[in-house]
Amino acid sequence: MADEPLHVLEAGGVRFVRIEWCDNANVIRAKAIHTTMLPHFMRHGVGISAGMMGVPVMFDAVMPDSGLGPVGEVRLIPDWATLTPLPYAPGHARVLGDMVLNDKPWAYCPRDFLKRMIAEAAKAGFEIGAAFENEFYLLRAGLNGIEPVDETIFAQVLAMDISRAVIDDIAESLRAQEIPVEAYYPESGPGQHEMPVRYTTALGAADRQIAFRETVHAVAMRHGLKASFLPKIFADKAGSGCHMHLSLWRGEQNLVADANGSWRLSPLVQSFIAGILANLPALMALTTPSTNSYRRIRPHCWSGAYRCWGLDNRECPVRVPTNPAGPGPSNFELKTSDASANPYLALGAVLAAGLDGVRRRLNLGEPVDVDPGNLSDAERHKRGIAPLPTSLGEAIEQFSSNSVLPAALGMPLAQAYLAVRWAEWQALKDAVLADEVKLLLQRY
Numbered sequence: 374m375a376d377e378p379l380h381v382l383e384a385g386g387v388r389f390v391r392i393e394w395c396d397n398a399n400v401i402r403a404k405a406i407h408t409t410m411l412p413h414f415m416r417h418g419v420g421i422s423a424g425m426m427g428v429p430v431m432f433d434a435v436m437p438d439s440g441l442g443p444v445g446e447v448r449l450i451p452d453w454a455t456l457t458p459l460p461y462a463p464g465h466a467r468v469l470g471d472m473v474l475n476d477k478p479w480a481y482c483p484r485d486f487l488k489r490m491i492a493e494a495a496k497a498g499f500e501i502g503a504a505f506e507n508e509f510y511l512l513r514a515g516l517n518g519i520e521p522v523d524e525t526i527f528a529q530v531l532a533m534d535i536s537r538a539v540i541d542d543i544a545e546s547l548r549a550q551e552i553p554v555e556a557y558y559p560e561s562g563p564g565q566h567e568m569p570v571r572y573t574t575a576l577g578a579a580d581r582q583i584a585f586r587e588t589v590h591a592v593a594m595r596h597g598l599k600a601s602f603l604p605k606i607f608a609d610k611a612g613s614g615c616h617m618h619l620s621l622w623r624g625e626q627n628l629v630a631d632a633n634g635s636w637r638l639s640p641l642v643q644s645f646i647a648g649i650l651a652n653l654p655a656l657m658a659l660t661t662p663s664t665n666s667y668r669r670i671r672p673h674c675w676s677g678a679y680r681c682w683g684l685d686n687r688e689c690p691v692r693v694p695t696n697p698a699g700p701g702p703s704n705f706e707l708k709t710s711d712a713s714a715n716p717y718l719a720l721g722a723v724l725a726a727g728l729d730g731v732r733r734r735l736n737l738g739e740p741v742d743v744d745p746g747n748l749s750d751a752e753r754h755k756r757g758i759a760p761l762p763t764s765l766g767e768a769i770e771q772f773s774s775n776s777v778l779p780a781a782l783g784m785p786l787a788q789a790y791l792a793v794r795w796a797e798w799q800a801l802k803d804a805v806l807a808d809e810v811k812l813l814l815q816r817y
Contacts, residue, residue: 382466383408385458387464387465389405389464390405390406390451390467391403392404392405392414393467394421394470394484396426397793397794398428398429399430399714401583401586406419416450417448418449418470418473420448420449421446421447421472422443422445422446424439424442424443426441426786430813431801439789439792441789447472447479448473449470449473450470452469452471455469456468457550457551461546480783480786481786482786483715484717486717486783487718487724489721490721490724490781491574493725493728494724494728497731497732500575500622501574501620502574503572503578503618503619504572504578504581504617505582505585506569506614507582507615508566508613508614509601510562510564510600510603510606511539512564513597513598519599519814521563521607522564525564526563527559527560532566533557533559538596539592539593540568546588546591547570547585552570552581552584554569556568556569562607565610572618572704578716579716579720590815601613601814602711604665604713605666605806613712614676614710616710618704618705619704620704621641621642627703628641629702630696630699632701636684637700638702641731643737644737645727646682646691646727646737648726648728649723650690650691651735652775652778654680654767654768655772655777655778656709656726657761658771659715659718659719659772659790660707660714660722660723661713662714662719662765662794663711663797664797664801665713665801667762670763675687675708676709677708677761678690679759680759680760680761681740683740683742684742686740686742688741688745689745690707690708692706693705694706707723718790721781721782725777725782726777738757739756741756745758764798765797769798772791
């Protein structure tokens with residue numbers, strides 16, 4: 374970083390630069406440096422305790438089985454390419470950090486894990502395009518606690534009018550951070566909204582996910598509201614997912630479609646999706662990693678409760694949108710994902726699973742064109758459709774016995790991650806929804 378950006382920050386009235394990281398519990402954290410002190414921190418960043426990557430969502434205490442403790446410090450080195458002033462927090466800017474120890478990427482760094490998986494994809498001859506598609510609730514204080522800001526249904530225009538001011542502010546704040554907003558619509562739950570943003574590189578998509586969550590929370594607060602991406606806030610209302618949209622590229626060429634391939638999908642993408650499905654029960658420990666996640670993943674809820682894929686089938690965890698105007702689909706979607714997931718770990722693990730399918734040249738199998746929840750057990754068995762984990766505990770067991778994902782993360786990161794999520798499972802597995810929401814509402 375040269376002196377010129379410093380002058381730009383000062384001219385823009387920026388007083389603090391937040392150097393941010395996302396931990397294994399998917400809590401976004403930061404240390405802020407005053408701009409007058411930035412020259413002292415440019416190259417070596419700020420120090421953070423090594424134990425931070427062993428902390429669960431419930432409290433700030435390092436889990437003893439994480440391999441981490443009170444001893445040790447790593448450097449959080451700013452990636453100055455991500456520096457952006459925060460339109461919702463005048464006087465502050467954000468820059469994302471990489472964890473470094475002895476001038477090398479730290480083995481526990483989630484952002485470096487994603488970078489490693491991107492490099493593995495490059496070795497296999499392709500790049501990844503990605504976008505996170507968030508659903509979130511806008512909430513206010515009511516007589517009986519929190520309540521949605523309205524009682525509307527999917528895409529009802531009234532919901533747009535009720536929340537227009539805050540939604541417009543969110544959209545403009547994202548655009549000011551150079552995050553292109555594609556669309557917006559009210560979702561199925563009352564007070565629930567969705568605002569898809571444009572796809573970009575895998576690392577850029579994960580960085581945008583951090584910015585998106587922060588922006589929605591902060592802008593909602595400016596309007597006297599609470600926002601939450603928690604997967605299941607209300608037992609009788611729609612849950613919130615964070616679907617991953619993925620595409621494979623070689624330069625400017627989209628590799629998803631093949632007019633002569635089965636289902637107009639290229640053999641490469643078929644194997645990539647097959648790898649995701651083969652590893653999906655274990656993958657869910659990273660893509661749906663909270664106890665609350667499994668309150669959302671239910672049959673007939675469009676959240677992907679059975680291991681299968683389909684063409685425009687929203688009951689399948691992997692959905693391939695059809696594209697009548699082109700030679701074939703341009704992307705595919707993983708629905709078994711939510712915003713309690715660290716985006717670097719979740720997306721990196723999806724890449725590792727897909728790469729496993731490519732290396733083993735896995736066959737995709739037939740798409741499912743019905744609601745798998747309406748099939749009998751015998752019919753599902755015949756068609757190779759298996760139920761996915763119904764709890765975080767089951768997903769952790771699947772991850773622990775999986776040979777692909779822990780190896781991709783590396784032993785230190787896998788151990789710390791499992792220790793954090795296991796502690797959360799033990800603490801919250803018997804919690805009622807109200808207590809779970811009280812704890813997690815503003816974490817996510």
